[in-house]
Amino acid sequence: MSDAKEAIEYAHANHERFLKELSEFIKIESISTDDDYKASVTNAAEWAAEHLRKIGIENVKLMDTGGHPVMYGDFLKNPGAPTVLVYGHYDVQPVDPIELWDTPPFETTVKGDYIFGRGTSDMKGQVMATLNAVEAIMKTGDFPVNLKFLLEGEEEIGSKNMKEFLKKYGEHFKADFCLNPDAGAISADEPTITFGLRGLAYFEMHVSGPAQDLHSGLFGGTVHNPAQALTELVAGMHDANGTITLPGFYDSVRVVTDKEREETAKLPTTPESYLKQTGVPALWGEKEYTPALRTGARPTLEVNGLLSGWTGPGSKTVLPAKAMAKISCRLVPDQDPNEVYNQLVKYMEMNAPKTIKWEIRRLHDSPWAITDVDNNGIRAMAAAMESVWGRQPLYRREGGSIGVVAMLQNICGVESGLVGGGLPDDNVHSPNEHMHLPTWHKNMDAFIHFFFNMK
Secondary structure, eight states, X not given: OHHHHHXXXXXXXXXXXXXXXXXXXXXXXXXXXXXXXHHHHHHHHHHHHHHHHHHTOEEEEEEOOSSSOEEEEEEOXXXXXXXXXXXXXXXBOOOOSGGGOSSOTTSOEEETTEEESTTTTTTHHHHHHHHHHHHHHHTTSOOSSEEEEEEESOGGGTOTTHHHHHHXXXXXXXXXXXXXXXXXXXXXXXXEEEEEEOEEEEEEEEEEOSSSOEEHHHHBTTBOOHHHHHHHHHHTTBOTXXXXXXXXXXXXXXXXXXHHHHHHHTSSOOHHHHHHHHOOSSOOSOTTSOHHHHTTTSOEEEEEEEEESOOSSSOOOEEOSEEEEEEEEEEOTTOOHHHHHHHHHHHHHHHOOTTOEEEEEEEEEEOOEEOOTTSHHHHHHHHHHHHHHSSOOEEEEESSOOHHHHHIIIIIOOOEEXXXXXXXXXXXXXXXXXXXXXHHHHHHHHHHXXXXXXX
16 A cells, blocks of 8 residues: 555646647547548547657557557566556547637637547547656556557547457457546546446438429429438437337347345436436436436437538538438447448338439447456456545446457456546536546546556
């Protein structure tokens, strides 16, 4: 415990420098989905690699994935001790719509207890909290366990090259446990361990009709409008209860047990909390499940975008030649993205009118994951959180997807502990993304305790 105490004192003494280094990291515009930023994404990987070298990590290198690189490093000085794999991603989401940002997205701004900027919460801030904890221990004594690092640049685009990469280089990343701070907490006062993640299947639905846009006065009423056809098809994918109507969609879905209903009911994620967080007038969804179960243990189908016809200012009486919808499905145990694709195609075959042509394109997918809460790493993290917050953590299944968690589990045999300092109101993926600094500092302390608890 004295070693942990010294490391925590070091971390506290260096809070100001840690914040400056985070700001340097944020400045790198590592938007992985846009090829115009490819060089910046690589720059972010190089910045992180140099930072690891500076704090004492060895064998640091960038590894080719066929896309954005993976950064590897290790510190293997403790034969017989457990090995912890630290996961993180250095890529970020686009900043659009830029006009809704109150401050420049790649220049950090501190307002009270919050720091604003793209990537502060998701997840450069969480990466730096972990690296700061590692530095604090290394600068004040011997590191108690072995370390490996996997920092990727494609999480925000579905870790699309990670599966093949891990199949090729999986031996590099074998460990006893993976610390993954990309999940966040329910609130600043409620430390949280996430033991389950939903998977993802992402599609584009393209509908077309006439060879080109038509005059809506001359042809409206006799040519089926692709925009209308698309919206009718999308609307039919749910019934009045919010249940998804794709044929066979629930055939593989694991039943929610009575115990899980009881445990989930203990979480503070009440209907009122969802209303407060979202600002919607009322909640929606399957009435036989609570909101927390709908977002953690049940699959979904969501429209992420619609595009058709004239969307500029003023009017243009056009009957569009084509329409497109972006659709994502969050998947739960034991669903398979391939099966969901076939179910969506079957739905279209059964319901699409003869007046249109259609195509379903697969963009990317990621598998679901479940971690054993009796894992030694989970117990070490829970004890660490209790040391810092003075209370036991909450356990939850998260609605989001982090594909690498299941890949590490299935390919490398490594289970992950999903934690972090991100909070529900951080505006992740949205304008004015921010991070709560007191929680960031607490997580550094908790990570220090965690590493000592693992020895």
